[in-house]
Amino acid sequence: MKDFLLNDEDRAFRQDVRTLLHNELTPRAAEIEDHEDWGAVKAVVQALGQAGYLALMFRDLYHGPLSAPGLTHATILSEEAAAINYAFETTIATAISCAYPLHHYAQHSIRDRYLRGIVDGSEVGAICVTEPNIGSDSSGMETSIQYDSQTDEWIINGFKRYISNASVADTYIVYGISNPDVVPQKGMSAVVVPKATAGIRFPRNYTFMGRRGCIVGEVEFRNCRVPADHLLGRRDEGFRIMLSMFNFERVILGGSGLGVARSAFAIATDHAQERISFGQKLGCKQLIWDKIAQMSWRIDSAELITYRAAKLYDAGALSPKELMKPASMAKLVSTETANFCADQTVQILGGDGLTKEFGRAEQIYRDARALSIVGGTSEMVKYLIASIDLPHIKPNL
Ligand SMILES: Cc1cc2nc3c(=O)[nH]c(=O)nc-3n(C[C@H](O)[C@H](O)[C@H](O)COP(=O)(O)OP(=O)(O)OC[C@H]3O[C@@H](n4cnc5c(N)ncnc54)[C@H](O)[C@@H]3O)c2cc1C
Known part of the structure; x- marks a missing residue:
């Protein structure tokens, strides 16, 4: 069902x-x-x-x-x-x-x-975490967010990359180090930076293999100043704020993976029922059945795991730490399923799967690839899942 x-x-x-x-x-x-x-x-x-x-x-x-x-x-x-x-x-x-x-x-x-x-959809926002020297490991963050007591402002200096909505956003949530004397987890802050702020630059947008139409690029902050009230939460609370976002973001990514997987599957099943090969419909071949069945159970698993996580979140009965595993599993299973289905669909379509002229399979294949990298790579969410199952062992990252 x-x-x-x-x-x-x-x-x-x-x-x-x-x-x-x-x-x-x-x-x-x-x-x-x-x-x-x-x-x-x-x-x-x-x-x-x-x-x-x-x-x-x-x-x-x-x-x-x-x-x-x-x-x-x-x-x-x-x-x-x-x-x-x-x-x-x-x-x-x-x-x-x-x-x-x-x-x-x-x-x-x-x-x-x-x-x-x-x-209300009249503006868009961007989240600025990733930098040239930090991706999965945010502990080496180099962006600084310093308080200027004379002007009662925060001064932001740093370079962020791979930022979705970079040059087209109106508002930026920027993470940076506000206390370099302690570990980043305890010395990170988050501030709101409006686009009109002096010193903000967008050196370039990237050209990706997929996700065409979503602008992703670099955002540079040079002596950007925002008033003191633009701090989110308390000073040095940025890491906790960042973590609080991940649970729901990963469940939403579960939904993204599911949508991509579903659209690939629909193309594959249509093709298998229409294409004639060796005098029969392609879908009659047992090796094709295997691919269809594998896609089908993976999509159902992804759906169950993703909506379980969403329902758990909405019920509000679990702590953020307790939600971490179901949310990470939603992200992992759905995004890996999207990649699997995109790949198998191209295979079922043969040459048609590689060409723009014969439909969206090639686009889905290119799009899906980002899913297991954004919002925490598959490797990183596996660490999170295992860290719950092996509570007494600290992973060797
Ligand atoms: C299309 C796109 C949009 C993005 N949008 C945003 C955005 O809006 N805001 C933002 O802040 N960031 C954004 N990102 C950045 C994204 O979050 C990072 O790309 C991601 O966290 C991985 O970081 P990295 O690319 O630096 O890879 P790295 O951290 O350098 O990792 C490279 C590879 O090594 C693996 N790896 C790293 N450490 C370990 C380890 N200890 N054990 C095993 N394997 C390991 C990783 O899993 C990965 O496979 C976006 C990225 C992309 C591609």
Whole structure:
């Protein structure tokens, strides 16, 4: 049975999301993929914001029909969007990830100023963690966030790379070291930096093999100054803020992987039932059955594990530490499933799987590859999972 973790309201919501995406995203998907059309991405972000879908994680801001909006619904949104165009979905997933610390940790005036635009879709946000010398291991972070008591401002200096929405964002959540005399986990802070801040630069955007249409690039901060109230949470609390984001971000990535896997599977099953080879439909061959069956059970497993994590999160009964394993498993299983399905679909399609002229299999194959790297690589989330199962052993990273 599919999606039995979801209730009738969740399913009705999925139907509403599908309708909106069918009207807004499907007609623009080719523009986004072929021309990396940011205007098309932005138009769909606005449509989702106006429909209230970017406020799903924030019950006090949500004004739609759902009785208890939450991560389950944000994950459904991601799954449905990624099934149509994963690049687009990354833009909204980043926006929600940026909105989360603003909602939970910003002072009221700052929250009102920067969150509203992200949630109503008129603005987008970016999260700035990764640097040239730090990726999986954030302990060597070099960006500094220093307090200037004379002007009552934070001064940000640093270079961030691989930042989704880099040059097109309006608001940046920036992580950096505020106390270099202690370990980074205890000396990191997070600040809100609006785009208009003097000293912010966007040296370049990258050209990726997939996710075309999602702008990812570098952001440089040179003596950028923001008022003291732009600090999120307390001084030196940045690492904890960063960790608090990961649980829900990884469940949403579970939804992204699921959407990508589902769209690959649909192409594979259609082709297997249509293509004639050796006088029979390709789908009659046992080796093809094996591929279809493997995709099918992996997608069902990913779905169960992802929505289990989302439901656990929404129930609110588990601590962030207890949620870490189910959320990490959702990310790992779904993103590996997306890669598996994308690869097997190309194989089932043969030459047609490699060409733009015969459909989306090649695009899905290129898009899927990022999923096991972003938001914590597969290796890193495996460490997190095993660290719960082996509580008395510290992994040798
Ligand atoms: C498309 C895209 C969008 C992104 N968007 C953002 C964003 O919006 N904001 C942001 O801050 N960052 C973003 N990132 C950065 C992303 O989070 C990092 O790429 C990711 O965390 C991995 O870091 P890295 O690329 O430096 O790889 P590294 O950390 O250098 O790792 C390289 C490889 O080594 C493996 N590895 C590392 N350490 C170990 C170990 N101890 N044991 C075993 N294996 C190990 C990793 O798993 C990986 O396979 C984005 C990246 C991409 C590709």
